Amino acid sequence: MAMNQIPPPEPMNCEKDDLENNWQFFRESFEDYRKVTQLDKKDESVQVATLKSVMGKQCKHILKQLRLSEADMANHTAILDKLQEHFSPCRNVLYDRYLFHDSKQEERETIEQYVIRVRQLAKKCKYGEVESEMIRDRLVLGAKDKAARTRLFREKECDLKKAIETLRIISETTTQQIRKISGDQEVHTLKQKSKYKDQRTGARKWESKSEAIRLQCKYCGWKHPRGHNSCPAYGKTCSLCSKRDHFASQCMQKKKKVHALQDKDSDSSDYEDLNFVVIHTLGQEPCKLFATMMLGKKREAVKFQLVS
Template sequence: MAHSLIPPLAKMDMKGDQVSNWQFFKASWQNYLVATELDKKDTSIHVATLLTIMGKECYEVYENLPLTEEQRKSPQQILTSLGAHFDPKRNVVYERFMFNSCKQEPKENIDTFLNRLRKLATTCNYGALLDEMLRDRLVIGVVGNSIRARLLRESSLTLQKAIDICRSSEQAAIHLQQMDPVEAETAHFVKNKQRTQKSGKASKPPNMNCKYCGKSHSKGKCPAYGTTCSKCQKRNLYAQVCQTVPNDSHRNLHRSSTKWMETKAAATKASIQCSQSPSSNTLLS
């Protein structure tokens, strides 16, 4: 038989996000019924197969459900009760908040973003407004003002049209990168620079005004390395950026040296003037 080639259904995963795990298990079970033609057999076989496939941990949950003997004979009743356990009633306001807060990640492609939106929307009870809400969230949450501007230019934008525009823009960016990597990188740099300027947070080049040499250089390339400051005698420091204040002994030594030089200069000047005066020449004669 053809259905004998169908692999067995995986048991209910009881770890991680049990809501998503239950939704996946339930959908897989419905498909498994049709694929194996179990849906054409008696419900007692449905129940026995379901209880066998769900796994030990899920079966323990089933045993503790408040079901009557009659209800335990109905596979639909079992699924409904398990669903109430794994996926309890949610707060619609909070679910819609999560949906309306969803934004595309910088390196996330449009299809992955759209899939996240669809998953969040399943618990928002939007009903007939679902496509419009997905379209609006796609426009608001998509990365890149250029794509958003293109979407807003459409006077009659539908969900499918928004998806097509986002996909084509995404493919165009990929093709540009492959055709001219340098131009694409430049465009990316300009976009980041504009975003930085808009946010008011200008980036500062690394190692500007190095405190050891007073110049700009890359890390580990300071020209003052290996030199000795003439002011403080510290290593790896230029004197022109040295902030060391001389102590009292250095000040006094400087004052004494300056005073001695001034006294010596005055005495020399006086000696020269004396030797050149007429009175001194008369006495000498």
């Protein structure tokens, strides 16, 4: 690839809150661009002009407000250092380390995301040579997977690379197991609901059959299962109408006679309190039908037998 085809670094982003990290990204990108394009071998004035042209409009305005001397403005390193002081002010290292040690893996945060966040926090703490060990300790202590943390505690030697690999493998395995268990529980719950539904459906069918058993027969007047074979009146002859398959107590002609007599009685002032008594024994047809009437002005009770 030709040198003039290498794209320049993106302009410095001065709008976001994390200006320090934005500046570090821009400076590293510009240093890489100098080496790749061999800009570092050219005259200093060319390097300064290139820096000012790629830093962006907002960053150039900030550079003018810093009021650098002519000597500093003629040196690209001096310009970078002054901008470094502006975008990266003096920090409270103690507070930065507090944020670092207080970091823990969040509920929905993956191991990869947690590693990136801890590395970014560690850059501000100025740990120097022990930075890798501090990152390792924070990852192990802040991981939400207790099984992975216990596993690492048993290791005699554990560097940062091994800690990250162990956390990644165990955490992913645990997550898959939890998903499988959750899926199995969901299937089990659905089966239980289906089984319960089937049981309730069967119970309703049984209840429907039970209701059918409790129905009273209009032919014999008793309660029995469905079917003419279960009816004691089946095949019997009625003593009132001489028709078959019902008892006289359930005969429709008898009911018509009673209604007619009651209607006649309601129109007469001489007849009151008509009372019918049906006497029959279990398994037999009614044998007698009586009526009691109050007659005359003295309201004397007269009992007589009705015949069809």
